[in-house]
Amino acid sequence: MSANEITLNTIYDILKDHTARFDRMDERFDRMDQRFDAADKRVDGLEARLDRFESVQNSIVLRLISVETIVKEHSVMLRTMQVRLESLHGLVEELERRTGRIEQEYVMISEALRRLEQRFDKIEADRLKDRIAALEIRVQALETAQA
Numbered sequence: 392m393s394a395n396e397i398t399l400n401t402i403y404d405i406l407k408d409h410t411a412r413f414d415r416m417d418e419r420f421d422r423m424d425q426r427f428d429a430a431d432k433r434v435d436g437l438e439a440r441l442d443r444f445e446s447v448q449n450s451i452v453l454r455l456i457s458v459e460t461i462v463k464e465h466s467v468m469l470r471t472m473q474v475r476l477e478s479l480h481g482l483v484e485e486l487e488r489r490t491g492r493i494e495q496e497y498v499m500i501s502e503a504l505r506r507l508e509q510r511f512d513k514i515e516a517d518r519l520k521d522r523i524a525a526l527e528i529r530v531q532a533l534e535t536a537q538a
Contacts, residue, residue, distance in 0.1 A: 490533060497526050 504519040 486533060486537060490530070493526055493530055493533070497523065497530070500526070 500519050500523055504516055504523065507516045507519065
């Protein structure tokens with residue numbers, strides 16, 4: 392037989408050799424499949440965690456948006472209240488000035504009335520009494536307006 396002659400034994404040996412190689416390759420592929428499966432499980436776990444993080448993040452974002460809305464509403468209310476408070480301060484200062492002037496005038500008139508009464512100038516004293524009565528009415532009106 393020549394060296395190039397193909398016999399059944401030669402084919403059988405070649406087939407056994409190739410079968411052994413394929414078996415080894417199958418084992419390698421099986422191990423690679425197992426590694427890929429393990430990697431897929433890890434990736435699935437990571438994806439699940441990321442989904443949970445995203446869910447938590449979305450709920451935080453929604454809460455922050457509602458908080459921002461509430462803060463904006465409160466800021467508008469506070470600005471309005473501040474303007475109103477400043478105008479009330481202005482009104483109180485104006486009333487205090489008016490009341491102060493009236494009190495000064497009242498003291499001056501009372502003193503003048505006392506001096507006139509001491510001099511027995513009855514006519515001037517009566518006029519001053521009328522002015523005092525008018526001032527007392529104005530003071531009383533301002534005090535009721537303040538209350």
